[in-house]
Amino acid sequence: MTALDRVARAFDALAAAGRPEVWTLVRPRAEVEADARAVDRRVAGGATLPLAGTVLAVKDNIDVAGLPTTAAHPARRDPAARSATVVELLRAAGAVVLGKTNLDQFATGLTGSRSPYGAVASAVDPERVSGGSSSGSAAAVALGIVDLALATDTAGSGRVPAAFNRIVGIKPTLGLVPKDGVVPACASYDCVTVLAGDLALARRALAVMIAASAADPSSRSWPADVRLAAPPAPVVAVPRPADLAVVHPAVRDAVARAVQTLARRGVTLREIDLTAFLAAARLLYDGGLVAERYAAYGPYLADHPEGADPTVARIAAAAGTVTAAQYLHDRDQVARLRSTALAELDGCDALVLPTAPEHPTLAEVAADPVGTNARLGVFTNFVNLFDLCGVAVPLGPTGHGEAGLSVLARAFDDQVALDLAALLTEDERPADAPVAEPVVPTGVPVLVFGAHLRGQPLHHDLTRLGARWVGPVGTAPDYRMLALAGRPLVYAVAPGTGGELAGEEWLLTPHALGQILLSIPAPLGLGRVRTSDGRELIGFLGQPGAVPPPDHPGGPIDVTHLGGWRTAIAAGAVPA
Numbered sequence: 001m002t003a004l005d006r007v008a009r010a011f012d013a014l015a016a017a018g019r020p021e022v023w024t025l026v027r028p029r030a031e032v033e034a035d036a037r038a039v040d041r042r043v044a045g046g047a048t049l050p051l052a053g054t055v056l057a058v059k060d061n062i063d064v065a066g067l068p069t070t071a072a073h074p075a076r077r078d079p080a081a082r083s084a085t086v087v088e089l090l091r092a093a094g095a096v097v098l099g100k101t102n103l104d105q106f107a108t109g110l111t112g113s114r115s116p117y118g119a120v121a122s123a124v125d126p127e128r129v130s131g132g133s134s135s136g137s138a139a140a141v142a143l144g145i146v147d148l149a150l151a152t153d154t155a156g157s158g159r160v161p162a163a164f165n166r167i168v169g170i171k172p173t174l175g176l177v178p179k180d181g182v183v184p185a186c187a188s189y190d191c192v193t194v195l196a197g198d199l200a201l202a203r204r205a206l207a208v209m210i211a212a213s214a215a216d217p218s219s220r221s222w223p224a225d226v227r228l229a230a231p232p233a234p235v236v237a238v239p240r241p242a243d244l245a246v247v248h249p250a251v252r253d254a255v256a257r258a259v260q261t262l263a264r265r266g267v268t269l270r271e272i273d274l275t276a277f278l279a280a281a282r283l284l285y286d287g288g289l290v291a292e293r294y295a296a297y298g299p300y301l302a303d304h305p306e307g308a309d310p311t312v313a314r315i316a317a318a319a320g321t322v323t324a325a326q327y328l329h330d331r332d333q334v335a336r337l338r339s340t341a342l343a344e345l346d347g348c349d350a351l352v353l354p355t356a357p358e359h360p361t362l363a364e365v366a367a368d369p370v371g372t373n374a375r376l377g378v379f380t381n382f383v384n385l386f387d388l389c390g391v392a393v394p395l396g397p398t399g400h401g402e403a404g405l406s407v408l409a410r411a412f413d414d415q416v417a418l419d420l421a422a423l424l425t426e427d428e429r430p431a432d433a434p435v436a437e438p439v440v441p442t443g444v445p446v447l448v449f450g451a452h453l454r455g456q457p458l459h460h461d462l463t464r465l466g467a468r469w470v471g472p473v474g475t476a477p478d479y480r481m482l483a484l485a486g487r488p489l490v491y492a493v494a495p496g497t498g499g500e501l502a503g504e505e506w507l508l509t510p511h512a513l514g515q516i517l518l519s520i521p522a523p524l525g526l527g528r529v530r531t532s533d534g535r536e537l538i539g540f541l542g543q544p545g546a547v548p549p550p551d552h553p554g555g556p557i558d559v560t561h562l563g564g565w566r567t568a569i570a571a572g573a574v575p576a
Contacts, residue, residue: 003036003043003053003096006147010055012100013145021118022136022143024060026099035096035415042094049094050204051091056090057140057149060100061107062192063087064182070114071183071297072105074307084181085213086150086192094206098146101136106297106316107152107185109133110160110376111354114309119362123163128361128401131161131181131376133185134195138165144437149195149203152179154186155284156356156380158193159392163355163404167494168202168425169195169392169450170418173411174384175220177206178213185294186289189384199393199425200436203418207439226412228438230349230419232454235268236407236434237348243274249356250398255354258395258405258424262352265423270348276340281381283334285374288326289385294319311369321457338386342410350409350420353379355392359401379406387411391421415440415468438468443507446516447473447529448540449481450565452490453504461519465512470505473537476530481565482542482556483574488554488565489523489542500532502564503539513538 001009011029043052058064061071063080064087070076083091091097104114112135113119120135122128123142134151138161141149147308151158162169170193178190184190194209196202213219239258244252263269283289298316301308345351356376365372366402383390388408395403405424409417415438422436448466451458454469475490479498482489490501508516517526520540529539559568568574 001053003039003094005031006053006055007032007036007096007098009147012469013143014098017143017145018020018138019139019143020371021120021525022139023497024072024100024102024117024136025067027067027097032098039094039096041355044369050208051148054095054147054201055145056095056097057098057099057101057137057146058087059103059134059137059149059151061103061152061183061185062150064097064100067100069109069183070100072103072117073300073304074116075304080181082181085178085211085215086209087181089208089211090148090150090205095148095205100149101134101140101149103135103137104133104157104223106183106301107133107154107157107313108293108312108315110156110373111360111369112161113362113365113369114311114312118306119365121358121362122402124166124399125164125359125397128359129164129365131164131356132543133157134161134193136318138162138169140166141165141167141197147201151193151195152182152185153191153193154189155377156383158195159380159404159406160356160376162195162392164359164402166394166396167195167197168191168199168394170202170206171383171390172206172210172414173220173389174387175216175218176222176414177209178211178216178219180215180485185297186292188292190267191384199391199421202323203436203439207437207441208440209224222440222442224509225410225466226440226509227416227441228443228466228507228509229439229466231463232417233266233268234349234416235270235347236262236420237272237345238269238351239274240271243278244354246375247354248398248400249571250400251354251357251403254395254398254403255405260350262420262423267420267423272344272348272351275384276344277386278378280334280337280341280385281378283330283337284377284381287333288322288328288330289334290315290319291322291327292455294322305398334385341382341386345410348351349413349416350407353406353408355404355406356377358396359403373521383408389414389417391417393421395426435469438507440509442470442509443468444510444513445470445537446506446508447475447514447531447537448499449490449503449540452540453565456565460517462506462508465508465515467512468507469508473503473505474532475501475503476532478530480560481568482566483559484556485553486575488559488568490540491542492527499560499563501560502566505537530559556572
């Protein structure tokens with residue numbers, strides 16, 4: 001589908017939905033179509049655009065050049081001079097911006113009802129809330145109007161709406177996605193996130209969004225030892241039953257079924273104590289940290305009371321009374337709780353929790369706006385305080401609205417969280433099927449032939465370093481394989497005079513590749529290997545002059561004719 005065709009479908013869906021409260025502004029159709037034609041021309045010219053043919057909604061606390069950034073306050077009408085870096089990145093990848101979406105004012109709320117533009121209902125259960133603060137963004141995706149939406153997440157604002165609208169939300173590690181051009185809500189913990197109808201598209205968009213930015217002083221880059229994949233036998237933490245007492249029974253049942261799906265797919269479950277996590281969650285609004293809310297927009301609301309949401313205005317006014325001593329005390333308390341909480345996660349790759357304990361109706365929120373909002377954040381508020389990343393996946397209807405599960409992981413373990421979320425959202429794949437590319441762009445393709453193959457003795461050397469399986473691969477017919485003391489030794493020969501050898505392609509970070517190089521014994525080393533599909537990959541190669549010639553008494557055995565190490569083992573030519 002061309003970008004122009006997709007835009008036509010977006011405007012048709014917009015008209016059919018009849019949901020004006022989802023939007024604060026929709027761009028004129030002629031402007032959107034002009035952007036779509038520009039994308040189609042780039043594709044026709046040979047450009048590779050990973051998001052070509054997708055339509056994007058932008059939460060209205062994120063700048064788009066030429067459009068106002070209201071943060072759901074009608075007095076904020078001045079157009080932005082430039083787009084936020086994250087918007088520029090998505091547009092450069094081929095996404096076309098349709099408009100700006102409604103939100104809880106100044107991104108303060110988890111219900112989607114604190115806006116003068118109207119409360120946003122769930123796209124799949126219109127008696128219930130859409131969730132906030134990214135209410136319009138989530139509804140626009142779930143209604144099929146757009147493919148992708150930008151959201152922000154400070155206390156769960158990109159995850160709760162994902163659960164309530166049956167879509168996927170990815171909250172990356174703080175600082176990986178630039179947040180210049182974003183109206184702050186709580187600057188130390190704000191994060192730009194992405195919403196999509198499925199994990200594959202959300203993952204593809206996130207890979208585009210991650211970039212270091214000089215315009216964002218909190219910007220961070222991937223560390224050298226980042227993991228490119230979840231381990232083959234992951235360990236996932238789950239809460240004690242006592243910690244789920246606040247969860248509605250229907251939601252609890254849906255979560256239990258999802259957890260059992262993880263177990264069936266090879267995940268080891270480990271029960272942990274959530275006390276420190278939940279204590280930190282309460283500090284975000286009930287303690288001194290709320291002072292950052294006042295710093296972000298309190299003075300503006302005091303000067304512009306017209307159009308202010310009453311609940312947001314009260315929160316900001318109260319936040320202005322927090323003393324510096326209280327703020328610093330609670331920052332220190334968060335640090336202590338984080339240390340305790342991460343100790344609970346020792347030995348675990350991730351933590352899974354209900355995204356929200358309940359899915360309230362619009363009427364329930366109207367009757368108790370503060371209490372209901374506070375309950376929704378019990379499993380989300382601590383995530384950014386502890387510098388965790390997360391993926392929110394839908395679990396579907398429960399009879400009590402919608403339920404969702406969040407897969408949470410340590411900072412920079414974003415790919416680990418994504419891989420574990422895929423166990424819940426994607427069909428089981430054959431063992432040799434290729435997997436999705438990682439969002440971490442630093443992987444080096446490496447070809448392995450023998451003891452590092454899956455199921456072989458040194459395979460753990462790859463997985464402990466976070467290497468990522470790509471798929472099976474074969475060499476050009478330019479190599480020979482020897483069995484030397486029960487281990488394979490592959491070396492290059494004149495082109496066409498060797499055999500085609502089966503191997504596996506893995507992605508390793510440069511750091512991991514260096515660690516592997518230090519661990520392999522002579523006469524093995526790393527060199528360039530030509531593959532059967534014409535590429536050159538780094539692979540494990542040896543020098544034949546360093547060992548006795550093949551078939552020498554007590555020397556190596558030439559197993560090239562068997563086509564690979566696994567077939568050599570199966571044929572009994574070498575020990576298993």
